[in-house]
Amino acid sequence: MHSTIDNLQVLFEDNHLIVINKRVGDIVQGDITGDEPLSEVVKAYLAEKYNKPGKAFLGVVHRLDRPTSGLVVFAKTSKALERMNKLLREKSIEKTYWALVEGHPDANQGTLRHHLKKNPRNNRSTAYVKESQDTKLAVLHYKKLLDLDRYTLLEINLETGRHHQIRCQLAVIGHPIKGDLKYGSKRSNKDGGILLHARRIKFIHPVKKAEISLEASLPQSPLWQLCQAELLNRQGL
Numbered sequence: 001m002h003s004t005i006d007n008l009q010v011l012f013e014d015n016h017l018i019v020i021n022k023r024v025g026d027i028v029q030g031d032i033t034g035d036e037p038l039s040e041v042v043k044a045y046l047a048e049k050y051n052k053p054g055k056a057f058l059g060v061v062h063r064l065d066r067p068t069s070g071l072v073v074f075a076k077t078s079k080a081l082e083r084m085n086k087l088l089r090e091k092s093i094e095k096t097y098w099a100l101v102e103g104h105p106d107a108n109q110g111t112l113r114h115h116l117k118k119n120p121r122n123n124r125s126t127a128y129v130k131e132s133q134d135t136k137l138a139v140l141h142y143k144k145l146l147d148l149d150r151y152t153l154l155e156i157n158l159e160t161g162r163h164h165q166i167r168c169q170l171a172v173i174g175h176p177i178k179g180d181l182k183y184g185s186k187r188s189n190k191d192g193g194i195l196l197h198a199r200r201i202k203f204i205h206p207v208k209k210a211e212i213s214l215e216a217s218l219p220q221s222p223l224w225q226l227c228q229a230e231l232l233n234r235q236g237l
Helices: 038-049 078-089 165-172 222-234
Strands: 010-013 017-022 069-075 094-102 109-119 124-128 136-147 151-158 196-204 211-215
Touching: 010 211, 017 038, 038 069, 069 078, 078 196, 094 165, 094 222, 109 165, 124 165, 136 165, 136 222, 151 165, 151 222
Parallel strands: 069 196
Antiparallel strands: 010 017, 017 069, 094 151, 094 196, 109 124, 109 136, 136 151, 196 211
């Protein structure tokens, strides 16, 4: 099920920003597929909600891969977009991801450092131990949240934001994300998605200067819901 103006999951909205919990399969911006992007769905939602003639302004602050889910921030004004872009450049936006990976990493937590090179022909990144021509440094930190029989739930924080960074780096250490055939997962998921979710985001509002901290609920797929139930059980809730 893709997002529409009727089922859009709006987590936050004011005069400057709107934050959406993206569904698996939503494409954030238009591409060669010609499928309606989430940005256009949000524009239509705003036009209908505020009865605005024509198309509303909407700036894409950052993107998520199509098969992933979770938090996506859009700017409703050019001023907000410019200031959010500045926060991104300054690495002042904290983003936390959850990934359900195949197998069980040996360490309960760790840091991965690779040099990634994007191949635009197959839309895939390759990781190298050493820096070489056209590579970019990629650094992420992870910790285990939950061990299941065949999978591990990881919490991930990025130092850098490279193309397919989380997907590529986890695959390199032998733990591809569940469903991510492009990076070595054994089998696909029914919805065609991968179990990577942009879970939390925190930043200082670009206009109001107050701290914004948001969390996106997990998709309704069985494995995600199993993770949630196990975590709640461990907390005694």
